[in-house]
Amino acid sequence: MDQFAVKVFVRLRPSVLDPAGEATKSASRKLGAEGIKSLRIGKMIEVNIEGNGENEVREKIDLLCDRLFANTVIEDYEYSLEKL
Amino acid sequence: MDNFTVGVVVFPGSNCDRDVSWALEGCLDIRTKYLWHESSDLSDVDAIVLPGGFSYGDYLRCGAIARFSPLINALDEFVKSGKRVLGICNGFQILTESGFLPGALVANKNLNFICDDVELDIVSSKGGWFNNVDEKQTIKLPIAHGEGRYHCDSDTLKKLIDNELIALRYKNNPNGSSFDIAGITNEKGNVLGLMPHPERACDETIGGTDGLFTLKSLILK
Numbered sequence: 001m002d003q004f005a006v007k008v009f010v011r012l013r014p015s016v017l018d019p020a021g022e023a024t025k026s027a028s029r030k031l032g033a034e035g036i037k038s039l040r041i042g043k044m045i046e047v048n049i050e051g052n053g054e055n056e057v058r059e060k061i062d063l064l065c066d067r068l069f070a071n072t073v074i075e076d077y078e079y080s081l082e083k084l
Numbered sequence: 085m086d087n088f089t090v091g092v093v094v095f096p097g098s099n100c101d102r103d104v105s106w107a108l109e110g111c112l113d114i115r116t117k118y119l120w121h122e123s124s125d126l127s128d129v130d131a132i133v134l135p136g137g138f139s140y141g142d143y144l145r146c147g148a149i150a151r152f153s154p155l156i157n158a159l160d161e162f163v164k165s166g167k168r169v170l171g172i173c174n175g176f177q178i179l180t181e182s183g184f185l186p187g188a189l190v191a192n193k194n195l196n197f198i199c200d201d202v203e204l205d206i207v208s209s210k211g212g213w214f215n216n217v218d219e220k221q222t223i224k225l226p227i228a229h230g231e232g233r234y235h236c237d238s239d240t241l242k243k244l245i246d247n248e249l250i251a252l253r254y255k256n257n258p259n260g261s262s263f264d265i266a267g268i269t270n271e272k273g274n275v276l277g278l279m280p281h282p283e284r285a286c287d288e289t290i291g292g293t294d295g296l297f298t299l300k301s302l303i304l305k
Contacts, residue, residue, distance in 0.1 A: 012190075016235055017260065019195045068152075071145055071181065073188040074235055 001050045003084040004057050010070045010077045011042035045069055054081065088303050091119040091129030093175075095139035095150050100172065100283060104135045104299075107283040112300055121150065124158040131168040131302040132159070134175025136228070136281060146189060146231050147177035156182050168211075168302055169275045173229055176267070176277035185268055185277045186244070187236035193260025197230040201291070202280060203255040204266055208248040211273030212304050215297040222255065223294035225280035227266075232279040234261040234268075247271060252278055 012018050018040045025039035047064075051057040061079055070077040090108055094101045101118065108114040117129055121139075126132070140149035150156060156178065163169055163184060171179040179185045192198060206214040206221045215221070236244070241263055244250050252267035259279075267278030282295025 015237070016190060017193060017233075019191050019193055019260075023195055068144070068148065071148065071188055073180075073186075073237075074190055 002053060002057070003048065003050050004054070005082045005084055006047040006049060006057070006061055006079055008045040008047065008061070008065055008069055008077060008079040009042055010045065010065075010075050012040060013074055013076055016074050043069075048084075054083070057081065087115070088130050089115045089117050089128060090302050091126065091132045092116050093119045093121060093132060093134050093155055095121045095137065095153065097139045097141055098135050098137035098174070100136035100174075100281065103281075104133050104172070104283045107286040107295070107299055108133075108302075111286040111296065114300075114303060119155060121153040121155045124154040126155075126158050126162050132162065132170070133302070134169070134171040134178050135283075136173030136175060139174055139178065142174075142231075145177075145181065146174060147179075147181035150174075150178045151182040159184070163270070163275055166272065166274055168304065170213075170298070170302060171275070171277040172281055172283065173227075173232070173279055176279055177231070179275065179277040184275050185270060186240045187234055187262075187265075187268070189231055189279070190233050190235050191231050192229070192233050192258075195230075197228070198232070198258050199226075199228045200258065201225070202227050202258055202266070204252045204280060205255060207250045207253050208269070210248050210251065210269050211276060211301075213251060213269065213273075213276045213298050213301050224285070224292055225282055225294055226284045226291075227258065227280050229259070229279055232261070233259045234263075234265040234279075236262060244268060251276060252280070 021040040065077045105116045253264040257264045282298040285292040285295035
């Protein structure tokens, strides 16, 4: 069995308003940080997983992302995978 | 109809289950039965309410974990048989997460948890959930949510409008919902999801009875 470290990034789709991102952007400006054009908040999920090779693990992660980690009505996802 | 029983689903974190049960039993004399989310036996209930609250602490997304409970798995057959399912607030979120209703519910535009009475236009009579014999009827129901902004893509919105699936629209949109949507039904009309709480408007002494009709319509065939 191979071990993999997977980092999944879940982001609100560009068409979905992100009020938490907007509030943080506004606070950033109050801190004095100039030049922020946009700020959007997502989630990062770290998974350590084992399986028979990268393809099998990718299949599992695809399923998890599509059915659980992200709601594809409002969110996009991508992930990176590193063999341990 | 004497034995008609409404199942009220209890998830870890549900907090309107008793309110729903009280409104049905105390105000409408309709028998209820609590259904623990791990049960998949729906044989002795005739309709189901998914109540409000914070199932599984709203972890990941509201309703995202509840969707995988044995009870929600069993709900598919229940809905296909034509029996009625009402999802209130967190129950609405669970119905969208599990695909019984289209779209999703996301954080309110102003980021506030909004607890207020709102005026709602009854838009569609599909499923008979609202007593809208008049051309246009407005009701007042309480809302209490942080993540009640209905969102869907433009194709879905068109389908909702064309097929008369929008049940309720806010008169003064409190949370930024697309097209002021407060509640929708499935195509058949036997599933209704809404953010307002009809069970909190069933007695004059607590501010109104506009929720009675919707709860009462659970017993419709």
